[in-house]
Amino acid sequence: MSAAATSVDERFARCLPKIELHAHLTGSISRECLHDIWETQKGQAPAFDVEDPLIAIPSDKVDYDLETFFPLFSSYIYKLCSDLPSIEYSTRAVLQDFQVDGVVYLELRTTPRAIRENGITKDDYVRTVLNILSAWNSNAANTLRAYLILSVDRRNTIAQAEEVVDLCIKYQSAGVVGIDLCGDPAKGDVRIFTDTFARAKAAGLNMTLHFAEAKVSASDMELETLLSWMPNRLGHVIHVKEEYCKIIEQENIGVELCLSCNVHARMITGTYSDHHFGTWRHTNVPVALSTDDVGVFCSPLSNEYELAAQHFDLSRTEIRKLCVSAIESIFTGEDEKTRLRSIYAEWDGWTA
Numbered sequence: 001m002s003a004a005a006t007s008v009d010e011r012f013a014r015c016l017p018k019i020e021l022h023a024h025l026t027g028s029i030s031r032e033c034l035h036d037i038w039e040t041q042k043g044q045a046p047a048f049d050v051e052d053p054l055i056a057i058p059s060d061k062v063d064y065d066l067e068t069f070f071p072l073f074s075s076y077i078y079k080l081c082s083d084l085p086s087i088e089y090s091t092r093a094v095l096q097d098f099q100v101d102g103v104v105y106l107e108l109r110t111t112p113r114a115i116r117e118n119g120i121t122k123d124d125y126v127r128t129v130l131n132i133l134s135a136w137n138s139n140a141a142n143t144l145r146a147y148l149i150l151s152v153d154r155r156n157t158i159a160q161a162e163e164v165v166d167l168c169i170k171y172q173s174a175g176v177v178g179i180d181l182c183g184d185p186a187k188g189d190v191r192i193f194t195d196t197f198a199r200a201k202a203a204g205l206n207m208t209l210h211f212a213e214a215k216v217s218a219s220d221m222e223l224e225t226l227l228s229w230m231p232n233r234l235g236h237v238i239h240v241k242e243e244y245c246k247i248i249e250q251e252n253i254g255v256e257l258c259l260s261c262n263v264h265a266r267m268i269t270g271t272y273s274d275h276h277f278g279t280w281r282h283t284n285v286p287v288a289l290s291t292d293d294v295g296v297f298c299s300p301l302s303n304e305y306e307l308a309a310q311h312f313d314l315s316r317t318e319i320r321k322l323c324v325s326a327i328e329s330i331f332t333g334e335d336e337k338t339r340l341r342s343i344y345a346e347w348d349g350w351t352a
């Protein structure tokens with residue numbers, strides 16, 4: 001067989017059935033979709049005072065760092081997606097984009113958001129997103145299945161975090177499969193959420209946490225606190241000392257690694273070949289390559305697989321092992337695991 005037939009090229013990476021476990025809903029909205037929403041808002045209210053996304057977020061701009069990244073949501077994208085039709089439209093578009101990229105299983109996460117000026121409660125927001133996911137999943141023509149994780153933002157008060165847990169529990173049988181802790185790593189004290197996350201765990205929710213994303217969120221105190229919550233998966237896992245890496249391995253906690261996001265946002269030192277994926281891939285923990293915010297960093301999951309293969313010299317066989325390992329850490333249980341295993345067993349693209 002020729003080398004070309006076994007290399008991980010763009011075509012292979014696109015066709016490869018993929019599992020996405022770390023994608024923020026609002027950060028996954030493409031600039032084109034945001035532009036459509038902007039046009040609609042502008043059409044309805046010509047005085048709508050928000051800049052065109054194609055100007056505000058130029059198509060070739062991906063170098064958002066941790067200082068410029070978070071305000072993009074709070075001061076811009078949330079103003080655009082501020083009513084139920086735009087939330088529905090963008091959620092559908094995000095699902096479509098993942099499916100077109102060959103993603104077959106998606107755990108999308110979002111922070112429940114109340115939009116007071118339009119009378120939208122956090123419950124309305126979550127129900128609206130879940131209704132789109134449910135309609136999507138019940139359409140047999142779709143090859144992607146999508147579920148929801150609700151995020152607590154590090155800036156939340158205890159009462160706000162408790163509200164997220166309430167929503168997770170309320171909608172557990174309607175597609176919410178877990179809880180997340182996200183948001184600006186420079187903000188907040190995670191210790192205040194210990195009892196809240198314990199309640200989520202006791203209710204049977206799976207848990208994923210943004211972990212050591214930045215030096216400022218990687219103190220021993222913070223990492224010990226987060227590990228004491230017994231998470232099922234961890235996101236980013238960048239500034240982690242050997243002793244915590246050992247615990248992650250011993251506990252077999254899945255890791256969600258986001259190459260392009262970490263490189264573009266300068267969250268790691270160096271470039272792709274320096275990414276800690278190079279270390280984690282040699283451990284036994286499930287590794288899920290993920291996009292984080294494809295709308296911002298513009299690298300779809302297929303590109304993340306291609307980059308991993310290029311920079312770490314991975315063969316198709318190694319890519320297969322990687323994908324199959326991620327199945328173990330999904331939050332939905334045996335039915336989806338069985339579906340995914342059979343997708344990989346039956347896929348005929350490995351040598352095509």
Ligand SMILES: CNc1ncnc2c1ncn2[C@@H]1O[C@H](COP(=O)(O)O)[C@@H](O)[C@H]1O
Nearest residue numbers: 024025026027073109110111182183184293
């Ligand atoms: C560098 N990577 C990241 N680290 C931490 N939090 C992140 C993130 N990327 C996104 N978010 C969190 O997700 C929200 C947007 O999506 P949702 O409105 O929830 O759907 C952001 O406001 C931020 O709190």
